[in-house]
Amino acid sequence: MLTSPISAFRRWIQREGSAYAFISGYAFAFIVFIVTPVLVAFFLSFTFFDTIQAPTFNGLRNYIVLLTQDEVFMRYVLPNTIQFAVIVGPGGYLLSFLLAWVLAQLPKIPRTILALILYSPSMTTGVAMTVVWKTFFSGDQNGYLNSFLLELNLIQEPIQWLQSPQYLMTIMIIVTLWSSMGVGFLAMLAGILEINPELYEAGSLDGVSNRFQEIIHITIPSMKPQMLFGAVISLVSTFQAGAIGVTLSGANPTPQYAGQLIVNHIEDFGFLRYEMGYAAAVSVVLLLMVLFFSRLANRLFASDD
Amino acid sequence: MVQRKLTRRFSGLRNRGVNPSGFHTSQIKFYILLTPITLFMLLPIIFIFSHAFKPPDELFAYPPRFFVTNPTLKNFTDLFAKLSTSGVPVSRYLFNSVLITVTTIVATTLVSTTAAYALSKKRFRLKQTLFAVNTVALMFVPIAVTIPRFLIIEKLSLMDTFWVHILPGLAMPVGLFLIKQFIDGIPTEVIEAAQIDGASDVAIYGRIILPMIRPAIATIAILTFQAAWNNADTSTLYVNSENLKTFAFYLTTLTTTTTGANAVAGQGIAAAASLIMFLPNLIIFIFLQSQVMSTMSHSGLK
Numbered sequence: 001m002l003t004s005p006i007s008a009f010r011r012w013i014q015r016e017g018s019a020y021a022f023i024s025g026y027a028f029a030f031i032v033f034i035v036t037p038v039l040v041a042f043f044l045s046f047t048f049f050d051t052i053q054a055p056t057f058n059g060l061r062n063y064i065v066l067l068t069q070d071e072v073f074m075r076y077v078l079p080n081t082i083q084f085a086v087i088v089g090p091g092g093y094l095l096s097f098l099l100a101w102v103l104a105q106l107p108k109i110p111r112t113i114l115a116l117i118l119y120s121p122s123m124t125t126g127v128a129m130t131v132v133w134k135t136f137f138s139g140d141q142n143g144y145l146n147s148f149l150l151e152l153n154l155i156q157e158p159i160q161w162l163q164s165p166q167y168l169m170t171i172m173i174i175v176t177l178w179s180s181m182g183v184g185f186l187a188m189l190a191g192i193l194e195i196n197p198e199l200y201e202a203g204s205l206d207g208v209s210n211r212f213q214e215i216i217h218i219t220i221p222s223m224k225p226q227m228l229f230g231a232v233i234s235l236v237s238t239f240q241a242g243a244i245g246v247t248l249s250g251a252n253p254t255p256q257y258a259g260q261l262i263v264n265h266i267e268d269f270g271f272l273r274y275e276m277g278y279a280a281a282v283s284v285v286l287l288l289m290v291l292f293f294s295r296l297a298n299r300l301f302a303s304d305d
Numbered sequence: 306m307v308q309r310k311l312t313r314r315f316s317g318l319r320n321r322g323v324n325p326s327g328f329h330t331s332q333i334k335f336y337i338l339l340t341p342i343t344l345f346m347l348l349p350i351i352f353i354f355s356h357a358f359k360p361p362d363e364l365f366a367y368p369p370r371f372f373v374t375n376p377t378l379k380n381f382t383d384l385f386a387k388l389s390t391s392g393v394p395v396s397r398y399l400f401n402s403v404l405i406t407v408t409t410i411v412a413t414t415l416v417s418t419t420a421a422y423a424l425s426k427k428r429f430r431l432k433q434t435l436f437a438v439n440t441v442a443l444m445f446v447p448i449a450v451t452i453p454r455f456l457i458i459e460k461l462s463l464m465d466t467f468w469v470h471i472l473p474g475l476a477m478p479v480g481l482f483l484i485k486q487f488i489d490g491i492p493t494e495v496i497e498a499a500q501i502d503g504a505s506d507v508a509i510y511g512r513i514i515l516p517m518i519r520p521a522i523a524t525i526a527i528l529t530f531q532a533a534w535n536n537a538d539t540s541t542l543y544v545n546s547e548n549l550k551t552f553a554f555y556l557t558t559l560t561t562t563t564t565g566a567n568a569v570a571g572q573g574i575a576a577a578a579s580l581i582m583f584l585p586n587l588i589i590f591i592f593l594q595s596q597v598m599s600t601m602s603h604s605g606l607k
Contacts, residue, residue: 018506019427026420029475034445040453102335104323117347123531123586131579132349147368190601193324225605232443239446263448270452279452286449294444
């Protein structure tokens with residue numbers, strides 16, 4: 001009897017041990033750098049923590065302050081984040097689907113070249129891109145946009161594009177859309193190309209008469225899995241792109257909080273004010289937002305089987 | 306028969322609709338639609354190239370000119386002649402970036418392919434649960450948990466080490482997901498046949514799975530490359546020693562100091578550095594794009 005747990009363990013090792021050995025490397029990194037941070041964020045969000053003293057439990061205080069007293073969050077960060085996310089998320093997603101669909105109507109060689117061009121901005125994430133856009137939107141008369149508009153006499157003096165609250169958000173949206181044809185776009189392009197051409201023929205017999213009907217009744221239903229994958233990717237990259245306002249304007253907080261997104265708010269409280277507990281509460285809100293929108297996408301594109 | 310072929314060819318039936326094999330007049334409208342968008346996407350890319358080769362007088366010309374007229378390599382020689390403010394040569398940052406990127410690609414590919422093999426072809430109790438957890442993690446936004454990550458890295462004494470560049474990005478849910486979907490496409494019979502011949506798990510993984518999933522490996526290599534090569538945050542947050550920082554980080558220091566007195570010297574160097582940042586991304590993608598596309602057709606999320 002005494003040996004039975006040991007022999008059971010041996011049997012288990014023999015049966016499943018190698019499978020666990022194969023996933024161990026990934027599982028280790030996954031648990032340490034993905035699962036644990038999320039759990040720690042969740043735990044810290046109920047505490048006061050200034051990184052010097054041990055965190056002290058303060059219940060829902062952080063969340064209450066966030067919802068009732070954090071004027072910057074309610075007046076700027078939340079509306080900015082929603083505006084940015086709604087335009088860049090669904091907007092970028094729709095754009096990548098339409099571009100993928102149009103590309104699929106072309107022969108292989110021009111399609112590959114054009115897909116490469118559309119995809120290439122997404123490779124320039126972060127640093128390389130800011131050099132370009134900062135030069136383009138530069139605030140002096142040497143900036144490309146200023147010089148162009150001055151030439152046309154549309155403006156009388158150079159505009160501080162990246163420092164002006166009224167322009168910063170628009171510029172952030174344009175730059176993010178520019179670089180949003182990434183993995184999701186490639187997945188949707190591949191998905192459209194995979195669809196069995198017989199489906200279209202069958203569709204035309206069933207009375208599908210124009211290309212728009214074809215997209216709605218044949219293309220999208222046949223590639224729901226890719227549509228969902230693309231949606232999740234675009235969602236994540238939208239929220240991940242949050243740092244762009246700070247990068248472009250060169251300041252956190254951004255001028256008059258015009259480009260302040262939830263990600264910058266986390267950084268502001270976490271790394272500039274060392275209110276880690278409060279920052280963690282904002283992180284949890286952000287993760288919940290992503291989860292909520294993913295659920296929504298799931299509803300839209302859930303496969304029937 | 307011949308006549309049917311001919312009518313087919315001239316009515317262009319096969320050149321219409323999805324994935325046509327040749328040109329047809331109905332495609333003109335798509336080209337017209339794509340041209341302005343493509344130009345908008347392309348201009349900044351061309352600008353990176355053009356700007357990097359401009360001599361100082363063109364960089365600051367008024368009115369500014371988009372295209373370079375007298376291309377020069379001066380910006381590149383300046384870049385490599387320059388020491389950073391703390392005395393570290395630029396080549397050191399570049400060396401760090403290359404080493405870190407290569408190590409990350411090898412490590413990520415290894416852990417993702419082994420894990421994907423187990424999740425796709427092995428039988429064990431937690432299999433479904435683990436894959437479901439990974440699928441939820443596709444929604445993971447790393448930037449949201451910068452702070453807890455910082456605390457964990459500090460606790461693990463990874464601060465200011467080489468490994469802090471590698472480990473936090475090792476588990477890439479998208480990568481595992483894509484490879485697992487790709488391995489699902491390999492028939493189980495192939496693996497069963499190998500098992501009957503007495504092949505061990507390691508042999509099956511090394512001799513059967515790996516050679517068959519080259520496109521998926523190429524894809525994860527590209528994704529990892531982009532993440533590692535463009536990563537400046539790790540150097541900013543977790544590394545204090547200049548000797549361990551990356552080229553991407555060095556570029557951020559150039560762009561933040563391009564205002565004021567440093568602007569004239571900085572602009573050209575920053576332009577050259579951006580091109581060096583961008584070019585490897587482009588070259589690698591051009592070489593591997595067909596592999597990426599074949600992986601992407603397995604990318605569906607059910």
